Amino acid sequence: MDRVTELDDLELVQSVVSGNKGDFAELVRRYQHKVYSTALRMCCSREDAEDIAQEVFLKVYIGLPRFRAESNFSTYLYRVAMNTAIDHLRRKGAMPDTTSLFRDSEEGGYVVEPEDPAPSPLAALEESERNAILRSAIEALPVNHREMIVLRDVNGLSYEEIGKILNLGEGTVKSRINRARARLRRDLLAYGNFFTPDQSNIAERG
Structure with a gap:
């Protein structure tokens, strides 16, 4: 080695x-x-x-x-x-695989759902469309929201790590992540076919 x-x-x-x-x-x-x-x-x-x-x-x-x-x-x-x-x-002057935005691995942190090891062609097409929608929604976020989604939900960093990166307290990090996720959920709800029925109900509750 x-x-x-x-x-x-x-x-x-x-x-x-x-x-x-x-x-x-x-x-x-x-x-x-x-x-x-x-x-x-x-x-x-x-x-x-x-x-x-x-x-x-x-x-x-x-x-x-x-x-x-x-x-x-x-x-x-x-x-x-x-x-x-x-x-x-x-x-x-001015994304990631589809994520379940409503399950938390650390007091509010989301986890990526395991992918189907052998999706059908239709399922693969639907997943590709969902990924495109999610990427577009993340790209449209304000920078201060986008950085929270990227660090937490894309890269999977802990609150402590994000706080050190951005020089913020963990409480501030948590509140900013919550606001960023709420904005992203709201934007994604505009796409009627993005969430499953169960996810849509959770998203509407915030």
Whole structure:
């Protein structure tokens, strides 16, 4: 096994700062998909997401000597990714598999429903249409709501992690997530065929 693959994130950071610049490639390998996915959900364009991801890793590489490990490297990376994506949206003036928006894994956090391992062609088409609707609804959210949905419901981060990324208390994080989800549910209800009957009843209750 390659030496760098056995190191944890902090050890890799320390190695890079100590002069082993090539070890940064392992950090990129570990997180490039998550950074790209976060940028794509925030900015909606594949081309923009690729540019943002490159900018994020460049910023992180340059900033590693100032990283003090007061939080996890992944938290630091997400913070840079979110700030970079938001800066990109401001300069321009300006999704995920279908999620059950009404089941919580952590005091209000939603969990992704397991997919049918062998969906029928019709079911696959319906799921594709639902995904397109969900992506469009997320893209239409205000940035402050979109970032909450992306961090919590797309990336599955905990309230604590989100608080560290956005420099917010957990109570504030929870209330902002609830508001963002309420807005998203309201917008999705405009699509009469998005929710199943049971989900529609729950959504209407909020």
